[in-house]
Amino acid sequence: MLPDHRNDTQNLGFGTRAIHAGQRPDPTTGAIMTPVYQTSTYVQPELGRHLGYEYARTHNPTREALEGNLASLEGGKHGLSFASGLAATDTLMKLFSAGDHIVCGENVYGGTYRLFNQVISRMGIEFSFVDSSSVDAIRAALRPNTKLVHVETPTNPMMGITDIPAAAEVVHAAGALLSVDNTFASPYNQQPLALGADVVMHSVTKYLNGHSDMVGGVLVVNDDEIHERLRFLQNAAGGVPGPWDCWLVLRSTKTLHVRMAAHNANGLRIAQWLTEQPKIEKVYYPGLPSHPQHELAARQMRGFTGMITVETGSLEAARKFVNGVRIFSLAESLGGVESLIGHPASQTHASIPAERRNAMGLTDGIVRLSCGIEDVDDLIADLEQALAAV
Known part of the structure; x- marks a missing residue:
């Protein structure tokens, strides 16, 4: 079995990574499938020393395997799993503060629009919704306080396409980040990080799981600092998936x-x-x-x-x-x-x-x-x- 370190799998083919990345045989039994670590806490050998795990909201081995797997499939360095796609998007929004401005594609999933327009906007973050298939429209919407541009491509449901490399160039020149909801495409069909995006998001519920039997979300990034901030928020807000849901997705990404x-x-x-x-x-x-x-x-x-x-x-x-x-x-x-x-x-x-x-x-x-x-x-x-x- 291949080791689970990203640098040992990223040069392999997509199908090989889908089956192996992030996973290794269970060290106790040799079980080829990652176990479902159905636990809320972990016994510590002595005060001040643990075995790498303290509490399941913060760490779970099944979730870690899934995060490594999904990061590899997106060609990214860090993956963070959540209880739903909207929980992932909500956590991404918590990177920002009152007074910040975010540009969003107008043709996004209705739940994303609802979250931005009816929830996050009440916290002092302002949103502009534009036709993200036009890089000129994105450029025109940017402001000095714009911190993020968030797009879906293809869009849901009108199937509009955002030119990711061109959008990334414009967004980065303005000092902002570009996040891409890659749910409709899947990492098999599109790799936003390789095209210049800073964050890629999925409703894992959809193609990644593919069997209509769980709900989940993921964020994948390359930047270590963004990862650390998101990891803090993942733990602080606690919108994490359970280990069984993580296992279901690990089963699914193999195909x-x-x-x-x-x-x-x-x-x-x-x-x-x-x-x-x-x-x-x-x-x-x-x-x-x-x-x-x-x-x-x-x-x-x-x-x-x-x-x-x-x-x-x-x-x-x-x-x-x-x-x-x-x-x-x-x-x-x-x-x-x-x-x-x-x-x-x-x-x-x-x-x-x-x-x-x-x-x-x-x-x-x-x-x-x-x-x-x-x-x-x-x-x-x-x-x-x-x-x-x-």
């Missing part, structure tokens, strides 16, 4: 490269088919040449995921479409091996005001697909029969 290849293939095939359907007015998928940022996506991504957004034209058409599926399941979330379908305006993005949703094209007719890894012909047949009722 991430295999799963993502299947998600990518199914997503592209279904997106191409959807463009030929007269009842679908528009398809948003960066893997299509018709996507306005297809060339940019192809430069900074190696696959385009299983996420597809379509415009059906009306709320009634969207309702009939999502209610008519049989293999796709109507549910919130994404990134699992099973295919899901959802209506962002009433589900994941309901917390965003209607006028803001409409301004960025997120109409009541928008439907979001998370294409799983079932047989693609079965998925297409399911969508075809659902569209017949529209």
Whole structure:
């Protein structure tokens, strides 16, 4: 078995790191799978001396293995795990203070917008929401007190792409940090740290776990000082995952490269088919040449995921479409091996005001697909029969 030190695994292939990074056989039994250290505290041999662990909010060996694994997959030095993606984002916000300014992409997950607009803003931190697919828009929003620019790419659900290297250049010239929510892409398809980002964030619930059986989040960084500050906040605020959830993700990342290849293939095939359907007015998928940022996506991504957004034209058409599926399941979330379908305006993005949703094209007719890894012909047949009722 490979050792768990980052420098011993970073030169290996993605699939090898997915299976081995951050982990080693249990030193007591030789068990190949990392144990679930289901404990809240650790016995100390004597006062003032411990075995590296004191209390489980601060340290847990299962969590440490997961953090090492996810850091390696993102090509980063440090990983920090949290109880949810929003807990990770909330902890990132605690790096900043009253009077600071943050620029955020306008088309982010609705829970991120709610956290920023209704919670963090009450603490004296000001937010500007811009179209992050335009580096000029990011540049125009920067202020002397801007400390962070936070973007999703691809965006949820409109599939907009941020030019990460160009954004990083602009943001760093202003003395700010760039954080990238990489949830939609997964580290298999995109490596924001290598493209210039300072922080990469995931809702681990989605592609990284991929089995719809836990909720979690992660932050990955290279900078030692940022890591130390985030590690302090992780312990101080305590939004950490339990060891069983960490173990579930460690099980899942071992097949991430295999799963993502299947998600990518199914997503592209279904997106191409959807463009030929007269009842679908528009398809948003960066893997299509018709996507306005297809060339940019192809430069900074190696696959385009299983996420597809379509415009059906009306709320009634969207309702009939999502209610008519049989293999796709109507549910919130994404990134699992099973295919899901959802209506962002009433589900994941309901917390965003209607006028803001409409301004960025997120109409009541928008439907979001998370294409799983079932047989693609079965998925297409399911969508075809659902569209017949529209």
